[in-house]
Amino acid sequence: MTERDSFRQNRVCDLFGIQFPLIQAGMVWCSGYKLAAAVSNAGGLGLIGAGSMYPDMLREQILKCQQATEKPFGVNLPLLYPDIQAHVKVILEAGVKIVFTSAGNPALLTPVLKQNGVTVVHVVPDVRFALKAEASGVDAIVAEGFEAGGHNGRDEITSLVLIPQVRKATQLPLIAAGGIGTGAGMLASMVLGAEGVQIGSRFVCSDESSAHPAYKKLIVNAGPGDTRLTLKELAPVRLLKNKFYQEVEEAYAKGASREELIALLGRGRAKKGMLEGDLEEGELEIGQISGAIENILPAAEIVKEIIHDYQALRLEINHPQSRF
Amino acid sequence: MTERDSFRQNRVCDLFGIQFPLIQAGMVWCSGYKLAAAVSNAGGLGLIGAGSMYPDMLREQILKCQQATEKPFGVNLPLLYPDIQAHVKVILEAGVKIVFTSAGNPALLTPVLKQNGVTVVHVVPDVRFALKAEASGVDAIVAEGFEAGGHNGRDEITSLVLIPQVRKATQLPLIAAGGIGTGAGMLASMVLGAEGVQIGSRFVCSDESSAHPAYKKLIVNAGPGDTRLTLKELAPVRLLKNKFYQEVEEAYAKGASREELIALLGRGRAKKGMLEGDLEEGELEIGQISGAIENILPAAEIVKEIIHDYQALRLEINHPQSRF
Secondary structure, X not given: OXXXXXOOOXXXXXXXXXXXXEEEOOOOOOOOHHHHHHHHXXXXXXXXXXXHOOHHHHHHHHHHHHHHOOOOEEEEEEOOOOOHHHHHHHHHHOOOOEEEEEOOOOOOOHHHHHHOOOEEEEEEOOHHHHHHHHHHOOOEEEEEOOXXXXXXXXXXXXXXXXXXXXXXXXXXXXXXXXXXXXXXXXHHHHHOOOOEEEEOHHHHOEOOOOOOHHHHHHHHHOOOOOEEXXXXXXXXXXXXXXXXXXXXXXXXXXXXXXXXXXXXXXXXXXXHHHHOOOOOOXXXXXXXXXXXXXXOEOHHHHHHHHHHHHHHHHHHHHOOOOOO | OOHHHOOOOOHHHHHHXXXXXXXXXXOOOOOOHHHHHHHHHOOOEEEEEHHHOOHHHHHHHHHHHHHHOOOOEEEEEEOOOOOHHHHHHHHHHOOOXXXXXXXXXXXXXXXXXXXXXXXXXXXXXXXXHHHHHHHHOOOEEEEEOOOOOEEOOOOOOOHHHHHHHHHHHOOOOEEEEOOOOOHHHHHHHHHOOOOEEEEOHHHHOEOOOOOOHHHHHHHHHOOOOOEEEEOOOOOOEEEEOOHHHHHHHHHXXXXXXXXXXXXHHOOOHHHHHHHOOOOOOOOOXXXXXXXXXXXXXXXXXXXXXXXXXXXXXXXXXOOOOOOO
C-alpha cells in the first residue's frame, strides 16, 4: 500500500477536486490568501476567512488568491454579519466556486449560492443543524466538536461523539472539525465516519497565517487545558485563558448580567489579540489541540506532515504484529 | 488479516491476560459481579464498581464473581470514600488481582496494593494526573475525556485531544475512556495512541447491569446533546438532563452558593436514580455516547459487536478502494 492508494473513493476529494481531504479552516484574522493558496498548492483546500474582512478586503484577497494558485480554493462566510449580501456579491462577481458557511441559518444563502454554481458546505455543531443544512441543499457538511476553537455549539458534543451522530443522520459528504491537528487525529476522525477533516488551530501557527507572531508563539507555548469554552450566554467561544478570559471569569463570579458581559467584551477584541498581538486584552480564539502545537511551519510542511503521519498509521494498523 | 491477527503485541491484553483490550468500567450502581463476570467471560476485562458498595457488599460481589468466571476480573475503587481502608482489606483478603483506582490521589493506595501483588491502574483526566499516577507506580493509565459520564476533570479536555497528550507524556500502557461505545470509537481511540479502551455507558444498557430497567430505557431513548457536565463547583459530573438537572440549573440562575448546591444535591441521589429508577429526582450519571445507545443487550453481545465492528473497520481502512 502506498500513498497513491489513499483517497481513491473519497467524496470530499471528488467534490472539490483536491488531492487530500484536508481543508484549512477559514478563520478570522488568520486566514488570508497567503495561507489559503499555500494549503491549496500543497494538495489540500485552502479557505479565505471572510469573517474578519469588509467586502473590499475580501475582493482583494480573492483576486490575490486566484493569482497565487491554480488549484481550487474557497471562502468561509459566517452568516451573522449584517452586510452579508455585499460579501455574497463579491464572492459571485469574483467567481469563487466553493463557499463554507457557518454560524447561522444555512437556508439564508445556500439557494442563491447554489443557483450561481457554487459548491456550498455548512458547518454544524449538532445533528439538528446538520439536518437543516441538508434540507437547505448544501453539498457537504462540516461537523465541528466542542474542542474546536472560536465559536461553538450549545450542546457541547465532542468530535468523538458528534462525527458518528452526523454520519448516521445524513448521507452527505462529511468533514470533521474540532480537535484535529495531526495525522492521527485525521485518521481517527475518518475511522469515526468522516470523509475528510477541517483543521484550524494548526494552521494559525503556519508561516503564511496572518496571526500576530506573538500570538503564534503563545500558542506554541500553550499547554494542555489552557483553553476554555466561555461566554455561553452570548455565543459560546473557545479562548486561550489570558487576562481577558480571567476578567470574564471574575465577571461571572460577581453574577454579571448578559448586558455587562456584552459591555466587557466590547468591540474588536479578536482583532486586537489575534492580529495585533495584544495577548492580555485580546480575545484569543483557539482550539484544545493548541496544547499539542509545538512549532511554526510553512503551511505546505504542515500538510505534508499530517498526510505522512496519516499514511504511516494506516500501515501500522494493518501490521499483524501491532497493538491493533 | 483475520481477527486472530489482532492485539498480538498489545500491552493491555498482556497486562491483564485477556483476549480483547476492552475494559468494562466499574460504575456506581450498575457494575456488580454479574456484569463484570459476563464481560470477562466474553474476552474483555470486567470490573466490579466498589464506589456504591459497603465493604461487606463488595466482599460478597467479589466472591460471587470468582464463582461466575475463571477469567481475570478487577475492582474499581474511587479514592474519595472515608472508609477506603476497609475496602482495601476486603480486596486483599479476597485475592483480587486487578484494581482500578479513580477520583483521588494515586499515591494513596498504589504502594500497598502493589506490595500485595495487585496490578494497579489509575484513571486520570489530564496529563498532570497521569504523571502523578506514573510516579506512584501504577501499571497502566486510563485517560478519560470530557465526554465521559459521571465524575470528570476540571480542564474539560476531550478524548480526541487527551489521548495523544497522555500518550506523549508517559510510556505506560494507555487505556482510553470517554465517548467510546462502538467498534469505530475503539479503533479511533487506538489510532490516537491508546492500547485499549474502557467503556462505561454502553454496559449500563446491558442485561447484566444492575441499573434500574426504567433508567436503561431512558438512556436508549436519549438523543444527542441530552447530557451535560454540571456541579463544577463541587465535583464536575456528567448527567442526563432530567428534572433534578433542571433544578440545579435553576439554582445556578439564582446565583446559588456552594452550600446551597450541596444541600440541593443532598445524599443518595445517584442510588435513587440509577438503582431505584426515580428518573425525576435521581442523579443520572451517563456519558455523551448515551445518544448513540439504541438497545439493551447481553454484555457478551456488546463485546462481540464492538470487536466485530472494530475488525470490519480495520479491514476497510486498508482497502485501496475506500475513503481512506
